[in-house]
Amino acid sequence: MAAAVDRAMTSPVERVARALAGHALSKNADGDMSSAAAAVDALWPEYSDAALAVLRTLREPSAQMLAAGDGPTWERMIAAAIEDETISD
Numbered sequence: 001m002a003a004a005v006d007r008a009m010t011s012p013v014e015r016v017a018r019a020l021a022g023h024a025l026s027k028n029a030d031g032d033m034s035s036a037a038a039a040v041d042a043l044w045p046e047y048s049d050a051a052l053a054v055l056r057t058l059r060e061p062s063a064q065m066l067a068a069g070d071g072p073t074w075e076r077m078i079a080a081a082i083e084d085e086t087i088s089d
Contacts, residue, residue: 012081016051017044048085055082 008015021040024047025031033039059082061074 011085012055013048013051013085014044016054017047020044020047020050020054052082052085 010018018040021044022036023029023031025033025036025039025043027034027036055078059075059078061069061071065071065074
């Protein structure tokens, strides 16, 4: 039997946007909110353009990444994440 694959329940763009929002808002990073979860839930869409920029930057794997895995597969996966998000715009 094939091993189960862990799958995220949210899109890569949403996950990156949430991370960026959390970084901007949370006291644990650059923000001043001691509990930023509700604000991140409300504001992450405002970080979607920045999240897409991050994903576009990651299209080309680094030498370290290539040493760890298959570069063309990585590139296709990142392209799919970007395409999936931009098709719905």
